[in-house]
Amino acid sequence: MARSHKHLFPQVCAVDNLLAAARSAMQGKLSGSSAARFHARWETHAVQLAEELAAGTWLPGRYTYFDIHEPKLRRVAAAPFRDRVVHHALVE
Secondary structure (H helix, E strand, O other): OHHHHHHHHHHHHOHHHHHHHHHHHHOOOOOOHHHHHHHHOHHHHHHHHHHHHHHOOOOOOOOEEEEEOOOOOEEEEEOOHHHHHHHHHHHO
């Protein structure tokens, strides 16, 4: 099964795909500091992500954990913004 999906990896790593993923991940998030920093140089960051993914050197960052109380207490794990771009690239 993995062999049949091997041809999709270059599409995930494509700069155009990562630019679209960055735009998608940024929607409504520019007030957050990590999203704002990414947005300041989003094309450069997308190219860097493409290079890291293609070379196999990309590593996910540390999650941020916080509690919310709606409607009951829950612990939420939030991926770094850069990782959210990769998540969007996988599903776009």
